[in-house]
Amino acid sequence: MITLRGVKKTFDGRVILRGVDLEIDEGGVTSLLGPSGSGKSTLLRCINGLERFDEGSIAVGDAVYRGGGHPDDPRAVAAIRRACGMVFQQFHLFAHLTAEENVALAPEVVAKLSRAAARDRARDLLEKVGLSSRAHALPRELSGGEQQRVAIARALAMEPRALLLDEPTSALDPERKGEVMDVLAALAEAGTTMVLVTHEPAFARALGGRVVVLRDGALAASDARSEPSPHRDPDADEHD
Amino acid sequence: MLGEIHRVVSALLRRLGLAALLPWVVALASALLFAGCSAPAAKGGGLARVKKAGVLRWGGDVQGGEPYVYADPKDPNRLVGFEVEIAAAVARELGVRAEFVQNDWSHLVPSLERRTFDVILNGFEVTPSRIGKVVYSRPYYVFAERLMARKGDPSIVDFASLRGRKTGTLAGSLAFELLRGHADVVMYEGTEEPYQDLVTGRTDAVLLDDIIAARYGVPKPELRVVGDVRDGYYAVGVHPDDADLAAAIDAALGRISKSGELEQILTRSSLWNERQARLVAWSDADQDQMLGKPPPPPPLGRGHVWLFVKGAGVTLVVSTLAMGLAIPMGMLLALARLHGPRPLARLAGAYVEIYRGTPVLLQLYVLYYGLLPYLHLRQHLEARGLGALAALEPLFVACVGLGMNYAAYEAETYRAGIQAVPKGQTEAALSLGLSLPQTLRRVVLPQAFRHSLPNVTNDFIALLKDSSLVSVITVVELTKQMTITAVDVRGWLGPGLLCAALYFAMSYPLGRVARRLEAKLEGQRPKAAAP
Ligand SMILES: Nc1ncnc2c1ncn2[C@@H]1O[C@H](COP(=O)(O)OP(=O)(O)OP(=O)(O)O)[C@@H](O)[C@H]1O
Ligand SMILES: [Mg+2]
Numbered sequence: 001m002i003t004l005r006g007v008k009k010t011f012d013g014r015v016i017l018r019g020v021d022l023e024i025d026e027g028g029v030t031s032l033l034g035p036s037g038s039g040k041s042t043l044l045r046c047i048n049g050l051e052r053f054d055e056g057s058i059a060v061g062d063a064v065y066r067g068g069g070h071p072d073d074p075r076a077v078a079a080i081r082r083a084c085g086m087v088f089q090q091f092h093l094f095a096h097l098t099a100e101e102n103v104a105l106a107p108e109v110v111a112k113l114s115r116a117a118a119r120d121r122a123r124d125l126l127e128k129v130g131l132s133s134r135a136h137a138l139p140r141e142l143s144g145g146e147q148q149r150v151a152i153a154r155a156l157a158m159e160p161r162a163l164l165l166d167e168p169t170s171a172l173d174p175e176r177k178g179e180v181m182d183v184l185a186a187l188a189e190a191g192t193t194m195v196l197v198t199h200e201p202a203f204a205r206a207l208g209g210r211v212v213v214l215r216d217g218a219l220a221a222s223d224a225r226s227e228p229s230p231h232r233d234p235d236a237d238e239h240d
Numbered sequence: 241m242l243g244e245i246h247r248v249v250s251a252l253l254r255r256l257g258l259a260a261l262l263p264w265v266v267a268l269a270s271a272l273l274f275a276g277c278s279a280p281a282a283k284g285g286g287l288a289r290v291k292k293a294g295v296l297r298w299g300g301d302v303q304g305g306e307p308y309v310y311a312d313p314k315d316p317n318r319l320v321g322f323e324v325e326i327a328a329a330v331a332r333e334l335g336v337r338a339e340f341v342q343n344d345w346s347h348l349v350p351s352l353e354r355r356t357f358d359v360i361l362n363g364f365e366v367t368p369s370r371i372g373k374v375v376y377s378r379p380y381y382v383f384a385e386r387l388m389a390r391k392g393d394p395s396i397v398d399f400a401s402l403r404g405r406k407t408g409t410l411a412g413s414l415a416f417e418l419l420r421g422h423a424d425v426v427m428y429e430g431t432e433e434p435y436q437d438l439v440t441g442r443t444d445a446v447l448l449d450d451i452i453a454a455r456y457g458v459p460k461p462e463l464r465v466v467g468d469v470r471d472g473y474y475a476v477g478v479h480p481d482d483a484d485l486a487a488a489i490d491a492a493l494g495r496i497s498k499s500g501e502l503e504q505i506l507t508r509s510s511l512w513n514e515r516q517a518r519l520v521a522w523s524d525a526d527q528d529q530m531l532g533k534p535p536p537p538p539p540l541g542r543g544h545v546w547l548f549v550k551g552a553g554v555t556l557v558v559s560t561l562a563m564g565l566a567i568p569m570g571m572l573l574a575l576a577r578l579h580g581p582r583p584l585a586r587l588a589g590a591y592v593e594i595y596r597g598t599p600v601l602l603q604l605y606v607l608y609y610g611l612l613p614y615l616h617l618r619q620h621l622e623a624r625g626l627g628a629l630a631a632l633e634p635l636f637v638a639c640v641g642l643g644m645n646y647a648a649y650e651a652e653t654y655r656a657g658i659q660a661v662p663k664g665q666t667e668a669a670l671s672l673g674l675s676l677p678q679t680l681r682r683v684v685l686p687q688a689f690r691h692s693l694p695n696v697t698n699d700f701i702a703l704l705k706d707s708s709l710v711s712v713i714t715v716v717e718l719t720k721q722m723t724i725t726a727v728d729v730r731g732w733l734g735p736g737l738l739c740a741a742l743y744f745a746m747s748y749p750l751g752r753v754a755r756r757l758e759a760k761l762e763g764q765r766p767k768a769a770a771p
Contacts, residue, residue: 049670078673081670082673090664092662094665094668095665105669105672105683109678110674157672
């Protein structure tokens with residue numbers, strides 16, 4: 001469903017991605033591990049069109065981005081962004097909108113649902129992530145875990161074919177990670193396609209699925225066991 | 241006098257619900273008054289002071305131009321003009337040297353009171369409102385109040401026919417005092433503009449000194465001289481505490497009049513005529529007649545307060561409309577600069593730099609006297625039967641001119657506000673599929689607005705005060721009203737305080753409202769109704 005071919009990305013002449021090939025199939029979780037600074041976030045941002053790349057191509061369904069100077073086809077960008085919901089490490093909830101309005105914004109503005117229909121959808125999704133009671137709270141009135149659950153609901157509101165998650169729990173207190181983890185586990189259970197960037201192999205294992213490792217600008221297929229030993233505390237990997 | 245001010249100001253504050261400020265205002269007034277009293281007041285020491293310094297410092301404004309005091313076209317560092325020669329002759333008679341001090345013409349009297357210079361010598365007409373504020377010497381020029389109108393307009397035949405008609409003149413002139421309450425007076429600060437506006441039809445007539453009319457009005461082929469309304473005098477103005485200096489200058493002028501030197505000086509500037517013959521045989525009786533019996537100054541009263549409130553209304557309307565233009569225009573400029581295609585971004589950048597980099601006074605001037613006459617707005621309006629709207633032209637230009645200037649400042653305020661919205665907000669919106677315009681409208685701008693709000697309020701308060709500049713394009717707003725009234729009541733303190741109180745009464749609530757709005761945007765928003 002998502003296909004990366006020879007994706008190369010440099011920042012000011014520094015090579016970050018050396019030619020990444022990756023195939024992500026419909027359904028199931030792909031966990032992306034790798035040391036800090038290896039380019040995991042950059043890779044996700046390239047898929048979502050938030051970052052341009054130098055060479056190669058990224059295809060989501062029928063829509064394709066190509067690296068290099070030429071401008072992206074706006075329809076391809078729109079199609080890919082619609083197909084891939086993005087969840088950020090720092091949540092990035094719209095600060096001036098309530099939880100419900102955060103979730104309802106894209107359905108209303110992009111999918112052109114009526115305001116009432118968009119709100120209905122938002123309420124359903126907030127219920128799904130266990131936040132019905134906080135629908136009218138502003139982001140700064142929510143805990144980190146609650147904010148990230150709203151952000152997941154927001155990404156799901158456009159009914160994407162895949163969710164791209166960039167370290168969705170690493171900005172959270174340990175006791176808050178669990179609530180987000182539960183939501184993701186439920187989504188995995190339901191067969192949602194997810195690409196999950198994480199520092200925590202335990203996290204990857206808990207969701208099951210495939211594990212790939214980004215190192216020195218390229219991907220190496222792997223399973224969770226080849227990563228740091230399982231008896232290590234997952235949180236210890238936080239700050240590598 | 242102070243009791244009167246106290247009464248008026250406190251009534252005003254009470255009406256505005258600002259009675260709590262009364263002690264402050266009184267304290268301020270006392271401080272000002274005290275400062276005024278503590279200025280050196282050496283009675284009769286003027287002549288000794290001038291002689292000791294060896295220099296007679298005379299105040300004037302080169303903006304009045306030829307033939308009064310102006311830069312020599314051959315040597316711009318040198319001043320020439322008949323008043324330069326008269327000042328030199330008078331100084332010579334006193335045994336000192338003359339030194340010119342440049343001062344805004346409409347503020348010559350307050351500057352004399354502050355002793356910025358020793359005497360005023362610059363087309364300083366003898367007017368009823370100034371007699372008593374300054375000591376006048378015998379005159380050195382007899383001028384005529386000359387009435388001019390358009391050639392195509394036969395309706396102006398004499399002073400009486402000016403009733404209710406738009407008549408241009410200089411602020412603070414004798415003509416202004418004559419016209420007030422009779423014609424619809426339009427006040428200017430320069431000598432060229434009244435005639436220019438008469439040509440374009442912004443006014444119906446101009447009443448000014450013959451010297452000015454001859455230089456600036458008569459050469460215009462569209463205009464005609466209607467006639468002379470009455471005589472008037474230019475004399476030297478001296479501080480009332482310097483009676484001995486006044487007497488010495490009077491004697492000096494008498495000597496140069498009788499010796500024929502004055503005639504030579506005036507002849508060199510082509511100013512000598514029959515009327516001037518009176519100067520040679522000028523007697524004490526003539527002086528008494530010239531000064532007349534000045535009516536006592538009216539106290540600052542209800543009528544003045546009403547005029548001030550009207551002035552404040554103009555200030556408020558101009559500021560509000562100007563801000564109403566500046567806000568959306570600034571928003572467009574900021575967006576063009578940050579997100580527009582490159583040529584548009586450059587253009588917006590240039591606009592901001594030019595408008596911030598040049599004085600707003602100059603912009604108003606260029607717009608009103610430079611640009612607008614070429615648009616023939618009046619003719620277009622009259623052709624559509626909307627001639628009455630033409631009277632709003634100065635007000636319109638005031639709003640547009642200030643609005644366009646403030647748009648540049650607003651643009652920068654919004655740019656900062658937009659840039660203060662974290663990048664993550666934009667990325668989150670884009671990743672959801674919102675287009676850039678949708679992202680700006682729904683996510684970035686609402687947040688930028690909050691960041692900008694305190695600065696927008698500050699700008700509005702600054703604009704309230706900057707709006708006083710529009711008096712150069714003949715709009716009488718609060719500050720202008722203050723200067724007019726100050727001349728009327730022969731004092732600046734009362735009108736100044738009243739003016740300050742009104743500005744404060746406008747800006748203070750504005751600050752309060754803005755703070756409340758900020759708090760509201762910042763804090764608890766009303767919870768959406770439960771389904
Ligand atoms: N906008 C940018 N300009 C220049 N360099 C950048 C930019 N964004 C990222 N980089 C660099 O690219 C490299 C990869 O960054 P990236 O954020 O993708 O790493 P990461 O694998 O997500 O790391 P972490 O696990 O710490 O989040 C880093 O060296 C980073 O400094
Ligand atoms: Mg990262």
